[in-house]
Amino acid sequence: xxxxxxxxxxxxxxxxxxxxxxxxxxxxxxxxxxxxxxxxxxxxxxxxxxxxxxxxxxxxxxxxxxxxxxxxxxxxxxxxxxxxxxxxxxxxxxxxxxxxxxxxxxxxxxxxxxxxxxxxxxxxxxxxxxxxxxxxxxxxxxxxxxxxxxxxxxxxxxxxxxxxxxxxxxxxxxxxxxxxxxxxxxxxxxxxxxxxxxxxxxxxxxxxxxxxxxxxxxxxxxxxxxxxxxxxxxxxxxxxxxxxxxxxxxxxxxxxxxxxxxxxxxxxxxxxxxxxxxxxxxxxxxxxxxxxxxxxxxxxxxxxxxxxxxxxxxxxxxxxxxxxxxxxxxxxxxxxxxxxxxxxxxxxxxxxxxxxxxxxxxxxxxxxxxxxxxxxxxxxxxxxxxxxxxxxxxxxxxxxxxxxxxxxxxxxxxxxxxxxxxxxxxxxxxxxxxxxxxxxxxxxxxxxxxxxxxxxxxxxxxxxxxxxxxxxxxxxxxxxxxxxxxxxxxxxxxxxxxxxxxxxxxxxxxxxxxxxxxxxxxxxxx
Ligand SMILES: [Zn+2]
Numbered sequence: 418x419x420x421x422x423x424x425x426x427x428x429x430x431x432x433x434x435x436x437x438x439x440x441x442x443x444x445x446x447x448x449x450x451x452x453x454x455x456x457x458x459x460x461x462x463x464x465x466x467x468x469x470x471x472x473x474x475x476x477x478x479x480x481x482x483x484x485x486x487x488x489x490x491x492x493x494x495x496x497x498x499x500x501x502x503x504x505x506x507x508x509x510x511x512x513x514x515x516x517x518x519x520x521x522x523x524x525x526x527x528x529x530x531x532x533x534x535x536x537x538x539x540x541x542x543x544x545x546x547x548x549x550x551x552x553x554x555x556x557x558x559x560x561x562x563x564x565x566x567x568x569x570x571x572x573x574x575x576x577x578x579x580x581x582x583x584x585x586x587x588x589x590x591x592x593x594x595x596x597x598x599x600x601x602x603x604x605x606x607x608x609x610x611x612x613x614x615x616x617x618x619x620x621x622x623x624x625x626x627x628x629x630x631x632x633x634x635x636x637x638x639x640x641x642x643x644x645x646x647x648x649x650x651x652x653x654x655x656x657x658x659x660x661x662x663x664x665x666x667x668x669x670x671x672x673x674x675x676x677x678x679x680x681x682x683x684x685x686x687x688x689x690x691x692x693x694x695x696x697x698x699x700x701x702x703x704x705x706x707x708x709x710x711x712x713x714x715x716x717x718x719x720x721x722x723x724x725x726x727x728x729x730x731x732x733x734x735x736x737x738x739x740x741x742x743x744x745x746x747x748x749x750x751x752x753x754x755x756x757x758x759x760x761x762x763x764x765x766x767x768x769x770x771x772x773x774x775x776x777x778x779x780x781x782x783x784x785x786x787x788x789x790x791x792x793x794x795x796x797x798x799x800x801x802x803x804x805x806x807x808x809x810x811x812x813x814x815x816x817x818x819x820x821x822x823x824x825x826x827x828x829x830x831x832x833x834x835x836x837x838x839x840x841x842x843x844x845x846x847x848x849x850x851x852x853x854x855x856x857x858x859x860x861x862x863x864x865x866x867x868x869x870x871x872x873x874x875x876x877x878x879x880x881x882x883x884x885x886x887x888x889x890x891x892x893x894x895x896x897x898x899x900x901x902x903x904x905x906x907x908x909x910x911x912x913x914x915x916x917x918x919x920x921x922x923x924x925x926x927x928x929x930x931x932x933x934x935x936x937x938x939x940x941x942x943x
Contacts, residue, residue: 419459420444420920426465426891430881431472431870433863441470443887446920446934450883461922463915465891471862472881473500473888473918474842475869477696478632478663478817480504481556482511483522485547487530488829489933491554491822493839496909496929497899500888500918501878501938503817503869505559506663507634508603512543513564513588525720525792528754530828540592544937551933553923554822555888557873558937559632560592562602562620563609572719574611582616586623593623596939598873599630601663604645605637605709607716614648621656629940630659630873639669639799646679650686650693661872662695664819665808666800668703669744673801680811687813694872696817697808699844701800702903704751704819704835707766707786707793712739720791727787737779744797745770745778749903750785752794752832758785763833763904766795796835796903806855809845815869816845825907836906840899843910847898858894875938891915 421443427436428451442450442457450457476494479502485491494502504510514522515538523532535550537543540560547556569584570577577585589600600620603609621631631653635645646662653660662683667675686693708716708723715726715736726732745767753762761769770781785793808814820838823829842865849855856864870879878886890913897912909927916924921934 422459426470431866472866498890501555508563510561540595552935574717601632625657665695754792836901839901844899887920889917
């Protein structure tokens, strides 16, 4: 007797081959048998007639680190078929932190969610806490380079001393020992932006020794895209560790088309022996904090120092001069923290400037940052869809939301966040596979399953075969599509009928059960 039996489906097992008509028998969280199981009995039977049955999707790039503590149901992720999230990206993870930093984070994010009842410091603490509270989705944690740097030397704009670098290496090793899959860096954000290649190579050596990965939000995705990519490749090669390029893209019209050279460069690095891969979200707009538009020096010393600078007229004038003068028509405000500016959510910075009678939109941006204590989210339209398609077709590229687990209900349903948190995977399957035939369904599924699983070393996930964990998605290939838009982002996708996590049915006929069968996965240490 099986716990669950999925019958009559077209199984795409994640390897990239054509579909097979077979039943899938699940017991104790794993796929135990495949083939014609029509004579078998099960606690629950899913009729997958006309549906595709495939391994659960692995979100190769997620920012759910804090959200999972307050939204364990991870609705915006689960409902799109995601069964594992790779968290701790772009240089920032929940752990490690010290007490002071933890209080700062709690305070800073208090308007989004309440973390008062929880506490942690090390990666081990965080993993245990997350597992004890429970999660609907599995997650694979990375450690943020920003966390290591802050603990070792604060938020200063300078090189680490030898002692500080050693401290970072020690903290990294501890996090990896606790089960982190690697380290991420965010080289456009403070304090990651203050690090030089040398510092990252030293840490990559630790990653190499542990056979862990380096995930890089590279230094520049526009004018200096190629050299930034070279830096990431060089860090992996010098340190002897695998590299994943985060949210691969070319930003800014003058850089469109550079992705061809970028993909060639990655292929060349692989031919030279470096295990390099990338992830991508299928949209032409990116999302970040408005603070990322400020010059690097504005962040020196951390958040308090930034708030002081924003409060000083003369310093504001200097910041303005160092900010990009254009692009504000394409910069949409996605989130503010105070009610008084709520009406600006979904509008561009240029529009806000117009409404306030300010000629230079940079001034409007600085005003908003000041009023909102630097908590302003933005969505920026800066990519070409041709580039998005070209990157998607590369066999080295997997799918990642670059978003966090949201829910239409409660505080996480506020604002106009980037729709990728709800729509990424269905958008690839609907818009890019079915409508535009950019890639085959089978290849798309492989990008979402076996490619990330193999890259991360999740050897019992990412394929639908006997012995593998029963993370499963059942979807309608004719209906699957994203519904979330830039103006109405809090919308679940269509066509995702069933989602199983570790053998448990979390989504049934498009409705989520409030159960938490997810696991925090730990890197297996040899
Ligand atoms: Zn990033």
